[in-house]
Amino acid sequence: MQAGILYAALAYAMWGLFPVYFKALQEIPAQEILVHRMLWSLAFLLVVLTWRRQWAWLGKALRQPRVLGGFTASALLLSGNWFIYIWAVNAGHVLDASLGYFINPLVNVMLGFIVLKERLRPGQWLAIALAACGVAWLTWQSGHPPWIALSLAATFGIYGLLRKTAALGPLEGLALETLVLFPLALAYLVYLTLAGHNHFAGASLSAKWLLAAAGPITAIPLLLFAAGARRISLSLLGLLQYIGPTLQLLLGVWLYNEPFGGARLAGFALIWAALLVYSLEGLWQAWSGRKSAA
Secondary structure, eight states, X not given: OHHHHHHHHHHHHHHHTHHHHHHTTTTSOHHHHHHHHHHHHHHHHHHHHHHHTOOXXXXXXXXXXXXXXXXXXXXXXXXXXXHHHHHHHHTTOHHXXXXXXXXXXXXXXXXXXXXXXXXXXXXXXXXXXXXXXXXXXXXXXXSSOOHHHHHHHHHHHHHHHHHHTOSSOHHHHHHHHHHHHHHHHHHHHHHHHHTTOOHHHHSOHHHHHHHHTHHHHHHHHHHHHHHHHTTSOHHHHHHHTTHHHHHHHHIIIIISOOOOOHHHHHHHHHHHHHHHHHHHHHHHHHHHHHHHHO
């Protein structure tokens, strides 16, 4: 249990510190950072899979069109989520990005209701209503919906839904996703090079090393998360997931000085209230279930 908490907390903390990493790459356009993240992640995962001699799954996956099609869809969603996040951070929208991952658990609940026909409990409906009020308030205050947050929550929520029913584990699944995206990423990088727009070639040495580090920086938190998720309950994992967006929020306010006045704070407060209701209701259900089983 203690090891599981440590692994999961480390994974969420690393995800929460991602703005620092991407801010250090501001001299590189977001789409080029995305391409390098795909390529270096694949390279790192190939090394890990070779070290673990974990290749039996690949041949089976490539011979199953349904599996390959599902992971192609999840790969496109993941790349879209990565691009929106990278662009948002480097465009000065760290707070909007953090809001997306605060909303994400409630988006997952709604997707379960709409797609999987899961029945929602009253506490879950209350949490969703509070979150909807928060989004409506932020929309009214800014004159437009919080598109960055909603896009991040939607893409990652649907991605999670596809991976929920996927035939492969986290390591193999991410490897297949990056393998599917590899031809597109390589073709775009070749195009940039031929057109003379490859920023990697003219980037500083530190930026080149940081881009090459995208592989382990992407894969290590995922492996830690998978190790933690196997050792602790879903309810505890659900509480730990707020470490990531909380760190992003603190970075946005204190390190990058993004505006966080009273009106915006009120919208966030409604969403935090929704998450509090959602978390307490989940803990109550888990406690009631253990009591009934006993």
